[in-house]
Amino acid sequence: MQAQAAPSVWIDDGHAIVRRGMSACLQQAGFVVRGESMGLAPTPVMTGLDVLIFESEPGALRRAVRLAAGRPTRLVATIRTVSEQHVREIVDAGVGSVLPHDTLTPETLVTSLRAVVAGNVSLPGDMLVKLLAHVRQHSQLRPTELNTRERSVLRLLADGMDTRGIAEDLCFSERTVKNVVHDLLTKLNCRTRAQAVALATREGVI
Incomplete structure (x- = not known):
């Protein structure tokens, strides 16, 4: 190897x-x-x-x-x-x-x-608090908007796992994980994974 x-x-x-x-x-x-x-x-x-x-x-x-x-x-x-x-x-x-x-x-x-x-x-941590405040002001999220697969990926993102780790944990391909993350960012109107995790955490989705 x-x-x-x-x-x-x-x-x-x-x-x-x-x-x-x-x-x-x-x-x-x-x-x-x-x-x-x-x-x-x-x-x-x-x-x-x-x-x-x-x-x-x-x-x-x-x-x-x-x-x-x-x-x-x-x-x-x-x-x-x-x-x-x-x-x-x-x-x-x-x-x-x-x-x-x-x-x-x-x-x-x-x-x-x-x-x-x-x-x-x-x-x-203190910056995440500031980001949460920003996301709360500019985004609204209803828990029903996310499916089970998207919630699972979000939870693992919040745990700090990378694409490969998420794929292994959920038995997905890395391409599938990347597609789910892309769909999540689009659905949540977020530009980064950090914003998506912050929003989902604030709204109690994960």
């Missing part, structure tokens, strides 16, 4: 020490650091890149999303100031993980990136 390639990462941050610290932690955990930048300059090399970590300063979110458009690259945002509006914008843009600088540790960095590479989302 061919060994799985180590996930590749590009690190963007305004402080060299932060970049070097992240790089050391991730390389020790088995990631391949492909490059570094400040303010997304020089422009990250996106070809074949698994994860782009970027500092979500004004304008950076839009540029990062544009760089990743049409690519399988996952986005991870680091933020220095946490606000409800900022969190909402980041999650609505489809970013897989949000890492506040003031609570960032080697363990949370590695755990979050592993979750994102596996296709999951990673949000601190």
